[in-house]
Amino acid sequence: QIDRLDRLSQVALEQHRQLLDRRRDEGRVRHCHGDLHLGNVVLLEGEPTPFDCLEFDPGLATIDVIYDLAFLVMDLLHRGLRPHAQRALQGWLEISEDDEAMALLPLCLATRAAVRAKVSGLQGEADEARHYLDLAVAMFDTTAPLLVALGGVSGTGKTTVARGLAPDLGRPPGAVILRSDVIRKRLFGVAPEEKLGAEAYQPEVSQRVFRRMAERAARLLSSGQAVIADGVFGDAWQRELMEAAADGKGAAFAGLWLEAPEAVLADRIAQRRNDASDATAAVLRDQLRAIDRTQITWTGVDASGDPRATLAAARGSLRTGG
Template sequence: MSIPGEQAEVAALLRRLAGRDPIETHISAVYVGTDTVWKLKKAVALGFLDFSTPAAREHFLRREWEINHPAAPALYRDVVPVTRAADGTLALGGAGEAVDWVLRMAPVPAGNFLDAVAARGGLDGALLDAIADAAFALHAALPPVTGIDPVAALDRVLSGNVAAAHAAGLPAARVEALDAAARGWLERLAPHLAARAAAGHVRRCHGDLHLGNLCLLEGRVTPFDALEFDEDLATIDTGYDLAFLLMDLDHRVGRAAANRVLNRSIARSGDAGMVAALPLWLSIRAMIRAHVLARTQGPAAGLPYLDRAEAMLAPPPPRLVAVGGLQGTGKSRLARALAPSLGAAPGALVLRSDEIRKRRAGLAPEERLPPAAYTPEASRAVFEELAALAAAALRGGHAVIADAAFLRPEERAAIEAARGEAPFTGLWLEAPVEVLRARVAARRGDASDAGVAVLEAAAARDHGPLAWQRLDAAGDPLPGALAALGLNAGAPC
């Protein structure tokens, strides 16, 4: 990569200010100094963008600041001109004529970018939850955009993918077969995508939401570098925006990481309807990465992502698993362990009654509700929503794990009825009360508010006839659960 000759003087100035060579892409040069970062857009016209004039570069730098500053105010400082003085010298923000423009940003340690954190194995559960929360907050702050045809927009993306994949030298027959399969999915999903647009899920999103565009800044996961040069590519369904992050996690870190972010995101948003379109969205995102890598690094570099794009469009059929039992039996731990191995990528949707209850109250999962919030009426509404969300996800072709106590026969009957045509397995966890008492007393930072008194009262009740598979939860119930479901550990089914 190189900087266009017409920007050589500007590049030299920024090189002196930073004291080092820039980090380059095909469209930008980023100069990282001790306490400031300067971003220069290259004077290039590539068909899908045109930065060839100073006026265009100013416009898109200001647009970049405008889009990114709300989510990352500590990172995005300002846009300043590179000016030429009467003696011909260049300066930042001087009194002379503006010959170019730069975006000033705060520096971020290289190890704080989340692709780097992932590479060193640093994405633990708490950080994955924080990633999901950051994506949720980003999307929740965006207003819906009307007048967008999401089907036509994705059709254009598919056409662009085919052309780019052929130009990059990916196997032609596989590219054409993948395109045909994707268009079949798009046709089937058209009513669903249109309904989501009408419901307000299309927004001016990030557009390039992957691990490399998330960083740790002031202790928070912070999205940055949102796509600024193409409004159409960024005005999309929030689920399609999230799908890039899920695909990136699935590929770089593993399915369990992607599954955790998916489920945390839906626990916050309640948008379980997005899972119906995930196979298509994930495949498109993988295909984009495939042809980009094939173009920049050679066709072989894109093949792993082409493999992934194909696999996303051939998901296993949906199934419903319910995990019940008294407080402290480890229902949520088991559900989370099972989910990555169940159903379409990135694994089953886990619907947890405690998280639904918190969302209905406008709270994050770990925030506590007062005892007065646990009325019979509130509990009925939670279980009704759980069953409705499960039924909708199953109809959309996605596997579901329903995680709740299910202490009443009518609650178990309702979740079983949500199965529709999908296979159902009920798992019932049990352990001695003294074991459960110790676990409940030790819980911290969990979505469940149930204490020892709630456990004691629940244990004393008659739970009615129980036909679900009983598992000993005094130890690890995962092997028994896998056997009951016919799964091998880590193998999607």
């Protein structure tokens, strides 16, 4: 198993040598924490807070930022907390948009797991060492990338479904979620929860938003990471962009269209708090009038029930090839 890990790691290192060097030249190698496993994170006044960074050798702590994050993600995976690992990676990507780093993620996760395997072995914890070693090898999983697009008018629960599906799709720690609402807010340089005016929803802005989503999806798929695209996708050209992004990278594609009665949707929108969506009941009515359901070929998903039922229906559609 050690020999296998060594071979896989050497192949990955050679494959990404130029990318690693370029990222260093572009400033992605920095003085980081260096030892960011869960034993060095404490819940302090309700906030996860890193401590005990690698201080005795600044050179060892001067690393690619994705290698720093990989320790935390790997340790969450080791503890069987894959949804938490996916959310940690997701949060970092929403801030950094460092999509090209995903090509390095398997190597970084495997190396971090190998470090813990060695430490556990030196401490006489043989079972723990083997567990970390098996995890290290598993990080080179070659699962083919998949793009799942979740469409539907506001209030159908697309984001909740995306978060439920993400940890189980693709290689560890799961799919990266690209949400049109979040991308739009970043284009305007505001926090996801900050409201935007009507000018942010003009057709030319939406063109930029969905083209940005397609570009990021293609880049992530190229790295081997699964992707979930979350947006209304009311216009045919938006749906076609996502399908083309998958096709251009030889990735599998599944389009799901979430549906529920207008009264249910309006009630959900009214109850939203601290969400990236700016949709109102009036926006919902406009969407329902504008979208021609007969032109949508994506698989319909009943989103009228509670979130668990909708998530189960979406999973069922993916299993049956929807």
